[in-house]
Amino acid sequence: MISNQPEMIAAIAGTMRSTVSRRRLLQAAGIGGAAMAVAACGGTGGSDASGDASGAPSAAAAEDLSDTDKALFWSNWPLYIDIDDDSGERPSLDRFMADTGITVTYNEDVNDNSEFYAKVRTQLEQGQEIGRDIVTLTDWMAGLWIQNGFVQKLDKANIPNFSNMISSYLDVAFDPGREYSMPWQSGFGAFGWNKSQLSDAIGTDALVSVDQLFDPKLKGKISVLSEMRDTMGILLAWLGYDPSNFTDDQFSEAIEALTLQVDNGQIRQVAGNDYVAAMESGDVTAVIGWSGDMFQLGDAFGVALPESGGTLWTDNMMIPALASHKKNAELIMNYYYDPAVAAEVAAYVQYISPVQGAQEAMADIDPALVDNQWIFPDSATLANSYVFMPLTDAQDVEYQRAFQKAIGN
Amino acid sequence: MVVGVAAKGGTSIAPGAQRRSRTGYFLLLPGMAWLGIFFAIPIATLFMTSLQAPVEGASGQYAPAFQVSNYADAIIEYWPQFLRSFLYAGIATLLALVIAYPLAYFIAVKAGRWRTLMLVLVIAPSFASFLLRTYAWRTILADESPVTTFLNALHVLPDDRILNTSIAVIAGLTYNFLPFMVLPLYAALERLDPRLIEASNDLYANPITTFRKVTWPLSLPGVVAGTLLTFIPAAGDYINAELLGSTQDRMIGNAIQTNFIDFRDYPIASALSFMLMAAILVLVFAYIRRAGTEDLV
Known part of the structure; x- marks a missing residue:
């Protein structure tokens, strides 16, 4: 949320949709090459390309330099790949580089879906390369x-x-048959809590229901996620609705429930990744957060799906339009779908692996994790979690507005 | 400046004057080009964006239009955040003035050989990133921190906490912009002629009268510059509200950010930015007129 200034500037520039006239304007003013480079728009655009049979417009492909230029640029979320805690290196990634001779530039520069989109939107719309061969969204x-x-x-x-x-x-609604995307990891929107603080406040060190979360004894000690789908999904399930299939009225009811808890001071903050620090410092006792984060906090903290249900989301690897190392990107996707490699990543990040066979491969890495419900959930766990209903653009904006208004924006 | 000098010497035009005045314009070119590219064009873009209308059926896409209602929509939706921004920035500016004045006075008048060191100390925190310093405040003001524990023991905190309250936001704003208050005040007080104070004492003014009649009026340019340099960035700030505030403390900067990033509603965000600029300009003009120091700033 914070490092937004450059993105906002990019967004301002991006809203100037009549790029051609601006370019003419600059030419008329006789402003030199540097300014042109800033403002110039690419001639061929991904969004200009004609639609294909499936209805989605197909993106322009650039000349694939993979065979001559052994490079790959990957944007992913922080702490989302195996890291050797002693050396700070990334073992699975290093092995890929050694095996293939491809130099991977791995950037942990996705902190928030909307923020990342704002950062690259201008180039995407103008049909320019965004300098990344894989994005994970x-x-x-x-x-x-x-x-x-x-x-x-x-x-x-x-x-x-x-x-x-x-x-x-x-077969996911947004990409039937996975023509454009491959899952990287999945995770749950779930409860996390400080065990000793919770038992001091409400007399139990297990948080199971949203009712407990909204217990007045925890007033001002609760944090929920600023990711609308996770917070609202859990509230919808709590009210007895299906987060995968709900109506506008049901959503409004959940918004009212949220507004009540924000206005009466029960919910102290609405945060992205920040809530982890607030848990560590003891400022918040219980949160709606992301499952993998809780494991990094250690044994003093608990994690559970609400009994009424949690949310389930997936981050997906995709190759942006005009990415110039497409084949290299496909090679690394292939590499990470090797069960042994997938297990290695899952053992570190403790999110759900989408790779069949990773569970068996885990036995060689860390047998204790084979039955870990947070990495390899069984059908009962999955039955208690919901994938948020797919929204149209207009719905997304409408729901976002209601949500942001409830949380003070 | 060059232009001004050439024009003043103009009763008897020297042979080189014409050329010199052109040199002046020539020297202005880089600055004007800079302003044009990085200020005028973006501002014009922003203004045009603020009047755009959504494209039917394509969410997040906007076409050039003349939709003045964007401004009305924005103000109806976000007037509480506007008021809050000016209130928080106003309180922070006042606090900064109260803290900075004695400090600047001490550095300028009493510090002697420690003067340089103290000035460096005032500026030194700015060497660390603004963001990091604000994060540090989260640790300082955390619920279990000595500060909060101490104040809670005195039962002076309404919510039994500081972090995620308006107190924390105002404290953060005050802290972050304090150097911008200290430095202009120091510059004004440092030029203060000590003989004027002596004269005032000789004329039987007590210290309070001396301050009211001599020191304060002479430091006014510093006060005006300092309050403006503090108030303007504080009113537009969103980081303090984001990191130190609760959901009840959102400022106009947060609203602009949410509209840009989450709603992808660029016209409303641009309209908000424009109104913030306009409101600040009006306030600044009113303030400068009232202070009667146009020629001093």
Whole structure:
């Protein structure tokens, strides 16, 4: 949320849609090359390309330099790949580089879906390369990119391990058959809490229901996620509705419930990744947060799905339009769908692996994790979690407005 | 400046005057180009964006239009955040003045050989990132921190906490912009002629009268510059409200950010930015007129 200034500037520039006239204006003013480079718009645009049979516009492909230029640029979320805690290196990534000779520039520069989109939107709309060969975005944002033609179709001939994808991931509403995207990791929107603080406040060190979360004894000690889908999904399920299929009225009811808890001071803050620090310092006792984060906090903290249900989301790898190392990107996707490699990543990040066979491979890495419900959830756990209903653009904006208004924006 | 000098010497035009005045304009070019590219064009873009209308059926896309209602919509929706921004920035500016004046006075008049060191100390925190310093305040004001524990023992905190309250936001604003208050005040007080104070004492003014009649009026340019340099960025700030505030403390900067990033509603965000600029300009003009120091600033 904070490092937004450059993105906002980019967004301002991006809203100037009549780029051609601006370019003429600059030429008329006789302003030199540097300014032109700032303002120039690419001639061929991904969004200009004609639509394909499936209805989604297909993105323009650039000349693939993969064979001559052994490079790859990947944008992912922080702390989302295996890291050797002693050396700070990334073992699985280093092995890929050694095996293939491809130099991977791995950037942890996705902190928030909307923020990342704001940062690259201008180039995408003007049909320019965004300097990344893989981006990793959550379902709904991935859907937006696919719908707008900002990503390239995967060449599955380069990805033999594609068949290792757990079948339930294959047919998602935003990308039927996974033509454009491959899941990286999934996770839950769930409860997290400080055990000793919770038992001091309400006499139990297990948080099971949203009613407990809204117990007045926890007033001012609660944090919920600024990601609308996770917070609202859990509230919808608590009210007895299905977060995968709900009506406007049901959503409004959940918004009212949230507004009440914000206005009476029960909810202290609405945060992105920040809530982890607030848990560590003891400023908040219980949160609606993300499952993987809780494990990094240690044994003093608990994590559980609400008994009424949690949310389930997936982050997806995609190749942006005009990315110039498409084949390299497909090769690394293939590499991470090798069960042994997938297990190695999951053992570190403790999110759900989408790769069939990773659970068996985990036995060699850390047998204690084989039955970990947060990495390899069984059907009972999955039955108690919901994928948020796919929204149209207009719905998304309408729901976002209601949500942001409830949280003071 | 060059232009001004050349024009003043103009009763008897020297042979080189014409050329010199052109040199003046020439020297202005880089500055004007800079202003044009990085200020005028973006402002014009922003203004045009603020009047755009949404494209039917394509969310997040806007076409050029003349939709003045964007401004009305924005003010109806966000007037509480506007008021709050000016209130918080106003309180922070006042607090900064109260804290900075004695400090600047001490550095300028009493510090002697420590003067440079003290000035460096005032500026030194700015060497660390603004963001990091604000994060540090979260630790300082955390619920279990000594500060909060101490104040809670005295039962002076309404919510039994500081972090995520308006107190924290105002404290953060005051802290972050304090150097902008200290430095202009120091510059004004440092030029203060000590003989004027002596004269005032000789004429039987007590210290309070001396301050009211001599020191304060002479430091006014510093006060005006300092309050403006503090108030303007504080009113537009969103980081303090984001990191130190609660959901009840959102300022106009947060509203602009939410509209840009989450709603992808660029016209409303631009309209808000424009109104913030306009409101600040009006306030500044009113203030300068009242202070009667146009020629001093």
